[in-house]
Amino acid sequence: MTGLDVLATGPLTTVQDLGRPGHAHLGVPMSGAADRGAHRLANRLVGNTETAATLETTLGGLRVRVDDDAFVVVTGAPCAVTRGDTPMGHGAAFAVHAGDVITLGPPTVGLRSYLAVRGGIDATPVLGSRATDTLSGLGPPTVAAGHRLPVGSDAGPWPMATESFTAAAAHHGPITLAISPGPRADALIDPEALTAGIWVVDAASDRIGVRLDRDPHRSDPPSALHPASTERASEGVALGSVQVPPGGQPVLFGADHPVTGGYPVVAVLTADAIDAAAQLVAGDRVRLVPTHR
Structure with missing residues (x-):
């Protein structure tokens, strides 16, 4: 099974999907991706279902090695994305091969970037969601160097569009x-x-x-x-x-x-x-x- 070997995580990297709605009466928060639009876009660009799990990284610093061919994209806060020593586009999906290392630099603006891989991150669901909840502790643990993250099968048809140019611009005012x-x-x-x-x-x-x-x-x-x-x-x-x-x-x-x-x-x-x-x-x-x- 294809997987990602985590080499570095930056300040905080978690597994996120669209959360676990409908459990507030039990005291369970929804959680899920903080920037839901960026998460949905990442999944759309690699042909995943919108509920597939992505990696949400805060202030960059994420480095992962793939152990088989895969199709990935980075959305959210714009940052430098490299495959080995080769610069890759932000918001544009690209192929990676076994042994390739993907690195996300610090954002040029914004806080959180999203790495999606075709098929989604295959963490164990809790109450129907693979989201890491930093308040309650539900869901998979915070991603750490040395973790291996399996890739799942939450993919649909190949996407008609594999790139988007909606990255946030630098702020010039409030x-x-x-x-x-x-x-x-x-x-x-x-x-x-x-x-x-x-x-x-x-x-x-x-x-x-x-x-x-x-x-x-x-x-x-x-x-x-x-x-x-x-x-x-x-x-x-x-x-x-x-x-x-x-x-x-x-x-x-x-x-x-x-x-x-x-x-x-x-x-x-x-x-x-x-x-x-x-x-x-x-x-x-x-x-x-x-x-x-």
């Missing part, structure tokens, strides 16, 4: 994330504070959530964001929820978010904004924009 009102949109002392001014991505962000803080370089920062009350019962929260704790720094819930929370969910990211938030790095400047404006 990144706009569209939001809709959340179930507790009325919980803020100042309802306009969430969408006023610029937020900055905090370094304490991960697959669980993106933490935002105010831009320290503003001479006239907007009013602080605070919930009107911090005493409320725990409620269910969904992917993309914008939760505001007492300190007033919003958290954008990502793929591995908890299924309940006690702080108000004042807004919810749109599907495209969820993918964009998954590519935010510390220091990125963000503006939250209501969809109804």
